[in-house]
Amino acid sequence: MKNTQWKLRDAILLALIGIIFSVIYFLMDPMYQIISGALTTVGLQAFAGELTIGVWMMAGPLAAYVLKKPGTALLAEMIGAAGEMFLGGYWGVATLLAGLIQGAGSELGFTLTAYKNWKLGLWLSTLTGTVVTFGWQYLQSGFGNYHFGMLLLLFAVRYLSIFFFAGVLVNWIEKLLDRSKFLRTDND
Amino acid sequence: MTLKVSDVCFTYRKETLFSDFSIEMASGDFILLMGPSGCGKSTLLKTMAGLYPQYGGKITGQVTIDGQALTDIPANKRAGLVGLLFQNPREQFAMPTVEEEFIFTMENLQLAPDTMSNKIDRVLTKVGLTGFRKRLLSELSGGELQKVALAEVLLTGAKYLLLDEPFAAIDPQARVELQQLLKSLANEGYAIFVSDHDDHGYLDKMTAFYQYQKQHFTEVAQADWPKKVASQVVAVQKETLGRPIFQLKQLVLENDQRLLIEQAQLEMKSGECTLITGPNGSGKSSFLKALARLQKAEGQLTYLGQDFHRWKKKDYYRQVTLAFQSALDQFLDITVSEELQQVQKNTYQKNYWSTERIERSLHALGLAGLGNRSVYTLSGGQQKKLQLLLMLVMASPVLLLDEPFAGLDEQSVGVVLALLKEVRRDLDVTLVIVSHQIAPLAPIVNRHLALENAEFVDKEGVAV
Amino acid sequence: MMNASQRLFLALLLSLEIVLTNSLSFNVILLLFFNGLILYQGLPLKRYLYCWAVGFIPAIGSFWSFYLYAQGDLSHRLHVGLVMGSRVFLLIFLGAWLVNKTKEAVLLQSLQQNLHLSNTFIYGLIAALNFMPRFKQAFQNIQAASQMRGVSLHWYQPTLYFKALIQAIQWSESLAMAMTAHGFQEGAERSVYQTYPYKKVGFAWLALVLILTIGLLRLLPY
Numbered sequence: 053m054k055n056t057q058w059k060l061r062d063a064i065l066l067a068l069i070g071i072i073f074s075v076i077y078f079l080m081d082p083m084y085q086i087i088s089g090a091l092t093t094v095g096l097q098a099f100a101g102e103l104t105i106g107v108w109m110m111a112g113p114l115a116a117y118v119l120k121k122p123g124t125a126l127l128a129e130m131i132g133a134a135g136e137m138f139l140g141g142y143w144g145v146a147t148l149l150a151g152l153i154q155g156a157g158s159e160l161g162f163t164l165t166a167y168k169n170w171k172l173g174l175w176l177s178t179l180t181g182t183v184v185t186f187g188w189q190y191l192q193s194g195f196g197n198y199h200f201g202m203l204l205l206l207f208a209v210r211y212l213s214i215f216f217f218a219g220v221l222v223n224w225i226e227k228l229l230d231r232s233k234f235l236r237t238d239n240d
Numbered sequence: 241m242t243l244k245v246s247d248v249c250f251t252y253r254k255e256t257l258f259s260d261f262s263i264e265m266a267s268g269d270f271i272l273l274m275g276p277s278g279c280g281k282s283t284l285l286k287t288m289a290g291l292y293p294q295y296g297g298k299i300t301g302q303v304t305i306d307g308q309a310l311t312d313i314p315a316n317k318r319a320g321l322v323g324l325l326f327q328n329p330r331e332q333f334a335m336p337t338v339e340e341e342f343i344f345t346m347e348n349l350q351l352a353p354d355t356m357s358n359k360i361d362r363v364l365t366k367v368g369l370t371g372f373r374k375r376l377l378s379e380l381s382g383g384e385l386q387k388v389a390l391a392e393v394l395l396t397g398a399k400y401l402l403l404d405e406p407f408a409a410i411d412p413q414a415r416v417e418l419q420q421l422l423k424s425l426a427n428e429g430y431a432i433f434v435s436d437h438d439d440h441g442y443l444d445k446m447t448a449f450y451q452y453q454k455q456h457f458t459e460v461a462q463a464d465w466p467k468k469v470a471s472q473v474v475a476v477q478k479e480t481l482g483r484p485i486f487q488l489k490q491l492v493l494e495n496d497q498r499l500l501i502e503q504a505q506l507e508m509k510s511g512e513c514t515l516i517t518g519p520n521g522s523g524k525s526s527f528l529k530a531l532a533r534l535q536k537a538e539g540q541l542t543y544l545g546q547d548f549h550r551w552k553k554k555d556y557y558r559q560v561t562l563a564f565q566s567a568l569d570q571f572l573d574i575t576v577s578e579e580l581q582q583v584q585k586n587t588y589q590k591n592y593w594s595t596e597r598i599e600r601s602l603h604a605l606g607l608a609g610l611g612n613r614s615v616y617t618l619s620g621g622q623q624k625k626l627q628l629l630l631m632l633v634m635a636s637p638v639l640l641l642d643e644p645f646a647g648l649d650e651q652s653v654g655v656v657l658a659l660l661k662e663v664r665r666d667l668d669v670t671l672v673i674v675s676h677q678i679a680p681l682a683p684i685v686n687r688h689l690a691l692e693n694a695e696f697v698d699k700e701g702v703a704v
Numbered sequence: 705m706m707n708a709s710q711r712l713f714l715a716l717l718l719s720l721e722i723v724l725t726n727s728l729s730f731n732v733i734l735l736l737f738f739n740g741l742i743l744y745q746g747l748p749l750k751r752y753l754y755c756w757a758v759g760f761i762p763a764i765g766s767f768w769s770f771y772l773y774a775q776g777d778l779s780h781r782l783h784v785g786l787v788m789g790s791r792v793f794l795l796i797f798l799g800a801w802l803v804n805k806t807k808e809a810v811l812l813q814s815l816q817q818n819l820h821l822s823n824t825f826i827y828g829l830i831a832a833l834n835f836m837p838r839f840k841q842a843f844q845n846i847q848a849a850s851q852m853r854g855v856s857l858h859w860y861q862p863t864l865y866f867k868a869l870i871q872a873i874q875w876s877e878s879l880a881m882a883m884t885a886h887g888f889q890e891g892a893e894r895s896v897y898q899t900y901p902y903k904k905v906g907f908a909w910l911a912l913v914l915i916l917t918i919g920l921l922r923l924l925p926y
């Protein structure tokens with residue numbers, strides 16, 4: 053747990069990751085719109101969000117995995133959200149709240165390992181991320197109005213999306229990074 | 241009042257870069273440091289500025305300023321004592337404009353806010369950049385950026401100035417000016433320590449000379465200093481060459497409404513080796529980027545008789561490739577051998593680039609045995625050499641090179657040049673080279689375009 | 705009337721209220737208000753129309769989805785659909801109001817000064833933001849570089865993200881070193897050239913809006 057002090061370099065890297073993803077998030081908005089539009093025609097608009105949510109949750113786990121510090125996932129996700137808002141993302145201020153919830157959800161996974169096992173933390177974070185964001189969506193988008201079967205399906209789709217984007221893809225990127233030996237570690 | 245380095249030995253990832261380095265810098269000194277790429281010049285300068293071991297590496301020995309160990313001084317005090325100009329001029333500023341960047345520095349040093357404005361004007365005048373106060377740093381040329389960096393260091397009041405290859409991206413005129421400025425600073429009481437690959441212009445100014453030999457930076461006695469060579473003009477060897485490939489008419493190149501190039505007509509023929517020179521910020525890199533379609537340009541621009549925009553990007557980039565100024569941008573894989581395998585698989589000259597030939601070139605460039613190294617851990621010079629080799633192996637019909645020698649030592653320049661020559665002869669590759677280091681290129685170019693007053697002028701000779 | 709931090713607080717406060725309540729009339733009143741406000745403040749017409757355009761599909765989609773699949777009778781589903789649809793637009797315009805005329809760096813510096821946030825994070829963010837324009841260039845370069853070597857990179861391949869991350873790490877390292885060399889010390893005192901103090905009247909506005917909106921929500925349950 054000596055790794056809790058924030059150095060300037062880490063803060064910049066955190067910010068850069070957050071901001072890069074804010075651009076990706078922003079670019080995903082029209083993508084979401086298309087998917088959403090397509091699904092709306094068959095009345096399944098609710099699934100658009102569930103399918104794509106994983107993309108919006110990549111910054112947190114990636115930053116946490118790279119920087120290996122408590123609080124990283126939450127911060128990265130919030131920066132990503134704020135950047136998306138400033139770029140003109142159409143969720144407006146709600147993005148900030150979403151970022152907070154999503155970041156907290158991912159962060160929880162790493163917290164559960166007491167910030168000791170980052171790999172396990174990554175996989176846990178996909179699970180906690182799903183649960184927390186689903187809970188929030190339940191409140192915010194009035195999911196309570198849906199039937200139980202529908203809810204279950206929504207949850208499953210959300211988990212798959214988060215598992216792939218915020219889990220598998222993040223892990224993959226991280227593997228490349230490890231191999232490049234580009235990131236200075238403290239034990240050189 | 242000295243900056244004293246005693247018996248410093250630097251180890252990075254269990255590899256010792258240099259050892260037993262000692263030096264004393266005092267007011268009035270003007271010291272030059274030379275050494276091949278990757279020997280640790282940048283590392284040494286960063287150590288002397290106190291950035292290492294803060295940012296990694298293991299150091300034995302000590303660096304002290306006026307008797308106080310550098311590692312005991314916090315960064316905001318240290319900056320007022322010793323200033324560093326980084327090798328890459330684009331990566332040393334945190335703020336968007338010159339003014340904001342300077343304010344950031346002065347805030348760090350806790351200077352009084354009401355004195356800041358005057359100070360900014362004063363240092364800008366000193367380096368000859370009056371009127372640059374509100375300029376965006378992202379829109380300055382490499383040479384202008386180095387001057388800004390120098391001005392910023394002058395703001396802090398630091399008396400020990402460390403400069404890491406400050407002239408690598410600077411035109412000869414600006415180089416002379418800046419060297420004179422540095423000398424006058426030394427006379428004013430600053431102590432200057434410069435690393436460079438080129439001793440041009442230092443000989444009558446420097447007070448000490450260090451060179452890298454066998455893992456050590458050692459002082460060279462004045463009797464053994466390099467001799468001054470007289471400059472001369474080498475005539476360009478014109479050849480009758482193939483058909484025109486680039487045909488540019490009414491070319492207009494602008495950067496944020498500032499006109500860079502306005503050219504009624506320009507033709508480039510296949511097989512030519514064109515050298516482009518011009519002052520800093522005149523638009524040479526921009527021109528290459530325009531040819532590589534990475535920057536907007538107006539006019540009637542055709543390649544092989546077909547309009548630029550009619551070419552599909554993918555097909556175009558099989559014809560025309562650009563060796564970027566920053567080598568890292570060129571890499572796609574991770575280790576040196578993966579990179580080489582990738583180009584070997586995709587090269588347009590499969591028969592020519594046999595594994596054997598690649599091995600041989602690798603040896604010549606001093607990159608042998610680095611196969612498993614991640615390209616991201618090579619030194620700047622090693623990366624540059626690898627990058628050039630990769631582009632030569634790709635061997636597209638047209639190869640654009642932006643400052644291919646920046647940061648390379650003399651021997652490496654020689655090897656790269658020999659390779660360029662060989663590939664050009666064997667594969668008939670058309671070369672367009674932007675470079676400030678023209679002397680080594682003089683024997684191989686057969687066209688010299690000088691960018692003067694926003695226009696290319698064909699020159700008969702190359703001054704070396 | 706308010707400084708940048710206060711505007712952010714107001715936006716956060718309102719969005720919480722909007723998200724946690726289900727009043728269509730409240731949404732509509734606020735929507736009209738913010739539309740008027742940003743037009744009055746001189747938001748370019750193109751940007752204004754863009755806000756409506758981007759909200760269109762998600763708003764309709766949201767409405768439709770709830771209208772069809774929500775629980776309860778028809779009138780209830782209609783109400784939920786309309787609330788959710790108008791919410792999308794409202795949040796967009798609230799965001800547009802906040803972002804219009806507030807530079808990121810100013811917001812960050814004012815937050816730092818007002819809330820005494822860590823300079824390390826704030827300047828890390830500012831430095832990172834200033835590097836963003838170069839990212840576009842870097843991104844173009846990555847794509848061109850790959851095509852020059854006979855391959856194309858696609859968005860679903862990790863290589864692209866990896867290269868971006870490499871770039872980010874490199875910049876963070878060199879930028880941090882440069883800032884340190886220019887005297888930035890984590891946690892140290894700095895002098896301040898430009899200050900962004902809270903405006904007193906800003907807090908009055910915040911309180912007023914809070915009281916007004918709570919009152920409105922009581923009066924307008926539908």
Ligand SMILES: Nc1ncnc2c1ncn2[C@@H]1O[C@H](COP(=O)(O)OP(=O)(O)OP(=O)(O)O)[C@@H](O)[C@H]1O
Nearest residue numbers: 276277278279280281282283617618619620621647
């Ligand atoms: N991030 C890094 N990771 C691992 N090794 C590195 C890193 N940066 C530099 N090195 C190694 O340290 C050595 C010295 O690098 P340095 O940049 O100090 O050399 P240099 O003399 O300044 O070279 P150049 O003339 O090319 O700038 C190189 O051999 C390089 O392999």
Ligand SMILES: Nc1ncnc2c1ncn2[C@@H]1O[C@H](COP(=O)(O)OP(=O)(O)OP(=O)(O)O)[C@@H](O)[C@H]1O
Nearest residue numbers: 378379380381382383495520521522523524525526
């Ligand atoms: N990314 C950019 N955005 C806007 N303007 C730029 C950018 N890069 C460079 N410029 C401006 O365009 C002009 C030409 O820059 P360019 O890099 O082409 O010059 P150059 O001739 O290659 O100079 P140098 O010899 O210093 O490399 C410069 O004056 C610079 O101010």
Ligand SMILES: [Mg+2]
Nearest residue numbers: 281282327620
């Ligand atoms: Mg160097």
Ligand SMILES: [Mg+2]
Nearest residue numbers: 382524525526
């Ligand atoms: Mg250039």
